[in-house]
Structures are given as structure tokens and as C-alpha cells.
Amino acid sequence: MDLLIILIYSGFCVLIFKLFRIPLNKWSVPTAILGGIALLGTMILLMNFNHPYGKFSKEVYAVVPVVPPVKGIVQTVEVKPNIPLKQGDILFTIDPKPYQLKVDELEATLMEAKQSAMQLGSQLEFAQAKVKQALAERDRTRTAYNRYRKGSKNNAAAFARQTVDDSRQMYLAAQANADAAQADLQRVTFAHESNIDGVNTQVVELQKKLESARYDLERTVVRAPSDGIATQIALKPGIMAVPLPLSPAMVFIPKQERVFAGSFWQNSLGMMKPGFETEMILDAVPGHVFKGEVISVLPAMSEGQYQASGQLLSANQISRHGRAIALIKVTEEDLEQYQLPLGVQGKMVIYSDQFTHVAVMRKVLLRMLGWLNYVFPVK
Incomplete structure (x- = not known):
């Protein structure tokens, strides 16, 4: 320039x-x-x-890597490349049979658990009756044993030694049965009283597992996360889809506002403020100047970043020169009429509120560069 x-x-x-x-x-x-x-x-x-000049400027946009939420064989691919989609439209489907079988199994197990929970009341009453019966038997045998034991001490001929021993064993057996009945009653009582908001804990656990299985079954149908398009689709039926973040199945481009980023020398930071007027030329549209304004200046430059690792900060990294990046919003409505793909590049200028009369020369030079794009883009 x-x-x-x-x-x-x-x-x-x-x-x-x-x-x-x-x-x-x-x-x-x-x-x-x-x-x-x-x-x-x-x-x-x-x-x-x-009035800083950004020699390297390009449209920036976000993409969403579509990672399969569950593992399985791709059954169908419903989406067509570069066709606008609405949020919730089906992208592709995964074979749902393994997840449907899991849901069916948990539904049967849950029904069995509910029936068991309903029977706990009857089991509790039965256990209480068994305890009463066992205690009555224990008391009866204890009375008989005490009677035989006292008679034996008095040297009564009617109470032989063997009879006393037998009555004692019957008493001990009755006592053991009573202890077992009380333990069983305690077990049934704990099971009957183990509730969460009035629902048996085993039933609640199975309900959560069933809910998770149904959720996995629903996720065998992968849908568009928002309005947008899917492009460069290589996914085909029969491919094994695996939920690995580093291996997405396809790339989805959400519908978003078109934003351009420009690279500027750091000495121009004082003249790069949100709201300042901008002009931009694109290599794809020779001779046309797009007007806009500064949205923001990124608060950090990647050349100065470092992360916790096993390596020290290198002097070579410090010596790398970083440029300030400004985000520009093009305010012209005719941008869409050119049907430009995302990621187009060009050059931009930011006009500050200082020495505005000098900006005329910058505008003339920018337009001359735009005319040169008819021949070849100048960098």
C-alpha cells in the first residue's frame, strides 16, 4: 500500500x-x-x-464436531451435504437393537422388583407371625425343661436323666428357631422400610437404570444440534460409530452471524476500539468495498500462552512476534447476494476518530487494491 x-x-x-x-x-x-x-x-x-491496515484478514466461524453418543453400526445416513437443516433434523441413525434389548430386559426386571416390593408387606406379617410362633414354642420348651430340671434335683424317679437332657435340647432348639425368626423379621423389616420418597430402593435403582437405557436408545438417532448445514460427509452405513471425541463422525456448521478477523500490528491497538468504522475488500469480490464496524479486539494473543507441562518456556517462543486480532462485523446487507463460502479472505482497514482527514487517502488506496483483485489478489 x-x-x-x-x-x-x-x-x-x-x-x-x-x-x-x-x-x-x-x-x-x-x-x-x-x-x-x-x-x-x-x-x-x-x-x-x-487508521490501521490489516493485510491478512479472513472470515472465522465455529464448527461442531458430531461425535456419536453411543457405540454401534451406522444404519442410515439421512442428511445430504450442504443442505440447510433445522434443529432436531436427523443426521444419521445407529443400529438400536442392542439398546432395545437392554431396555426390554430392564423393564422385565423392574416389573419383578415391583412385584417383590408389593409382597414385602405380606412377608413382614408372615415374619412377625413366625416370631410369635417361635417365641411361644421357646417358652413352652423352657417351661418343660425347667420342670424336668427341678424334678431331677429333687431326685424324683419320674424324671430320668435322659428326659432332662432331651427337654434341654428341645429348649435350645426352640431358642435358636426364635433367634432365626427374629433375624428374618429384622431383614424383612429393613427391606420393607428401605424407601426413597415412598418407593422401594431396589425399584428406584432399576428405574434409573431403565431411564439411562432408554436415553441411550433415543441417542441411536443422532440429530442436528441447531440450524445449519453438514458438509463433506464421508459417513456411510456399515461404519462402526464410536463415541470418541477425537474421532467425530461428521462436521456440522451451525447457522451463525458472519464475522471477519483481521491481523494488525500491536502499535495500532490504541486505534482499535469497538464501534469504529471499518472497510474491507475480499479477494472473491473484486472492486467492491464492504463496510462494517469493530465488534471487539481479542483480549489475548496465542504467541504468549503457555500451559502446565514438563517443559520450560522457551526463548524462541518469547521471540515470536504476535499480532493483535480484531473481530469485524460487516453491516452491508448485500453480503449474502454474493453467495460467498465461509472462510473467504481479504484485507481490512479500521478508521479511528483521530486525523479523520487522512482517512481519505486510506480509502483511496484500499479501493485501488480492490481493483487489482480483478487481475490477481495482492498480498
């Missing part, structure tokens, strides 16, 4: 010398050269600093 200014001035000087027949001598030529250096140098410095 600076070369264009010098060429314009040189052509202007040649025209003046020819038109007014100014002789080429030791006074006229140095005057034209020194005057040009002073004039153009001042104008270029003011223009470059106050």
Missing part, C-alpha cells in the same frame, strides 16, 4: 514537470524528492498509525 502512494506521487510529479515544462536541474529534482519524502512520510505515518 505504501508503494502505491509513492507511485501515485511519482506520477503526479512527472505530470507537473511535463505540464508546466519545469526543467530537470539540481534545484527542481531534489525539491520534488525532498518534498515528497516530507509530505508522503508525514501522511503515511499519520495514516498507518491512526
